[in-house]
Amino acid sequence: MKRFGLIGHPLGHTLSPWIHRQLFSLMDCQASYDALDIPPEQLPSRRQELLSLDGFNVTIPHKQAIIPYLKGLNRRASLYGAVNTVCDGVGYNTDCLGFLQALAGGGISLSGKVAVLGAGGASRVFAMEAALAGCMVTIASRASSVEKARALALEVQEKVPGSQVSACDLDELKGPFDVLINGTPVGMFPHGDACPVSDTVIHGCGAVFDAIYNPTDTLLLRKAKAAGVKAVGGMPMLVWQAAKAQEIWLGTSFDSKDVDALVPQATEELMRTFGRHE
Ligand code: NAP
Numbered sequence: 263m264k265r266f267g268l269i270g271h272p273l274g275h276t277l278s279p280w281i282h283r284q285l286f287s288l289m290d291c292q293a294s295y296d297a298l299d300i301p302p303e304q305l306p307s308r309r310q311e312l313l314s315l316d317g318f319n320v321t322i323p324h325k326q327a328i329i330p331y332l333k334g335l336n337r338r339a340s341l342y343g344a345v346n347t348v349c350d351g352v353g354y355n356t357d358c359l360g361f362l363q364a365l366a367g368g369g370i371s372l373s374g375k376v377a378v379l380g381a382g383g384a385s386r387v388f389a390m391e392a393a394l395a396g397c398m399v400t401i402a403s404r405a406s407s408v409e410k411a412r413a414l415a416l417e418v419q420e421k422v423p424g425s426q427v428s429a430c431d432l433d434e435l436k437g438p439f440d441v442l443i444n445g446t447p448v449g450m451f452p453h454g455d456a457c458p459v460s461d462t463v464i465h466g467c468g469a470v471f472d473a474i475y476n477p478t479d480t481l482l483l484r485k486a487k488a489a490g491v492k493a494v495g496g497m498p499m500l501v502w503q504a505a506k507a508q509e510i511w512l513g514t515s516f517d518s519k520d521v522d523a524l525v526p527q528a529t530e531e532l533m534r535t536f537g538r539h540e
Contacts, residue, residue, distance in 0.1 A: 264293040266511065269312065269328075270321035273299045277475075278319060280531050281504045281524065288520050289512060302327060317349045317511035319504075325383060329353060341421060342387055347507040354510055358387045360503030361471075365441075367502075367522060368494030370469040374440030377402060377467075379432060379458050381410040384473050385445030392443070393418045393425035400439075402432040404446075435459060437466030444472040449480040451536065457481040465489050475500050476536060478529045497532075498525050 268278045282295040293316070300308055302323055309331050312318055320328050325344040329335065333351040338358055345353030365372055376397040378389045385401065392399045399418065403411035411429035418427045448458040454477050457464075464470065470486040475496035486493035505521045508514075 264291065264316040264511075266293055266295045266317050266319075267298050267312075267315055268295070268319040268321060269298045269300045269305075269308075269324055271299055271301050271323060273297045273321075275535055276321075277500065277528060277532060277535070278321075278504065281501055281528055282508065284524055284527065285505055285508050285516070285521075288516065288524075289508070289514060291512060300324070305331075312348070313351055317347070317507070319507055320346050320348065320353075322383065341390060344383060344386065346503065347510055349510045354507070355387070356503040356506035356510070357384065357499070358391050359506040360499040360501070361387060361391060361473075363502040363506075363518075364494055364496075364498035365471060367498050368469075368471070368492065370441060370471060370492055370494060372441060373397060374468070375438070376400070377435060377437070377439045377442045377463075379403075379435075379442070379444045379448075380446035381407060381414045381429075382445060385443075386414060388443045388445050388471075388473075389414060389418050389427065390422065392441075393422040393427055396425075397441075399425070399427045400435070401427065401429045402435045403429070404432050432458065435463055437463050438468075439463075439466065440468040442467045442470045444470070444474065444480075444482055447474065449477075449482050450474045451476045455481060457485060461485060461489075464491065467491050469493070472496060473499060476532055478532065497529055498522070501525050501528050 279295050286293045332353045335353045339345045339353045339355040347354040372395040376392040378401045381403045401411040415427040415429040448456050469492040471494050472480050473496040478495050483493040505516050
């Protein structure tokens with residue numbers, strides 16, 4: 263039996279083992295997938311144990327810290343300086359693939375003027391992908407961390423030559439935007455009554471992607487839908503980044519219909535785990 267896992271800290275309730283087990287069964291693959299809660303100070307001493315696995319996923323706070331223990335990085339992981347999947351000692355990043363697949367599945371084209379809210383790990387991927395797609399990107403952070411947004415904008419400009427990337431205070435964000443992408447936790451359970459931007463900004467958007475997957479229907483998404491704006495939540499990204507990790511580990515491809523069908527099932531599983539709270 264093959265052995266896989268997820269490392270992070272603290273892990274608490276995570277949907278990843280459930281999603282991966284469903285994906286393994288789609289592939290008729292006999293494999294285990296366990297959540298390994300590893301505090302940062304234990305990462306060096308657990309290295310051999312991790313590299314003896316057939317593959318593993320990486321989440322906060324190890325996405326950058328794991329890099330010195332790896333043989334190398336693929337192009338995307340190297341571009342972001344962050345790894346979420348390890349196979350044969352090489353680091354990959356499938357968050358971007360999950361993100362792009364989620365947009366495509368929701369009929370959202372990554373083009374034109376794009377606003378990225380937040381300047382953390384997820385926003386880094388969103389800003390870089392939007393710049394690679396040739397979009398004009400605005401990264402908006404809350405007042406206390408506008409410097410982080412500026413630093414990210416500069417980094418994206420350096421890594422994606424010719425890209426147009428700027429930064430601003432979230433409270434001063436002004437549309438219209440073709441796509442607005444939320445990479446902040448504003449609106450995440452248990453703060454489901456919060457929305458990161460004003461109704462005016464939402465009404466000026468062509469489409470909205472919210473990376474939050476708990477709840478699946480955030481206030482931002484509900485407001486966007488009510489305004490007739492295309493809106494996609496974070497669950498398809500979560501499921502697809504897992505599928506893309508398995509494709510790397512198993513050297514195979516999923517039928518996209520099977521993966522898409524897992525998205526509502528993952529939402530049901532989320533409800534079973536956390537209870538209905540929307
Ligand atoms: P992160 O690295 O901690 O970044 C969070 C960003 O949001 C930072 O820029 C932070 O700014 C900002 N922020 C935090 N609280 C805020 C507030 N109250 N108002 C405005 N900005 C705020 O976290 P992450 O890993 O990027 O995750 C961000 C979100 O994406 C989470 O909801 C996570 O669940 C989701 N996510 C989803 C997927 C998926 O597969 N669907 C994958 C990854 C992440 P400061 O620097 O000022 O704190």
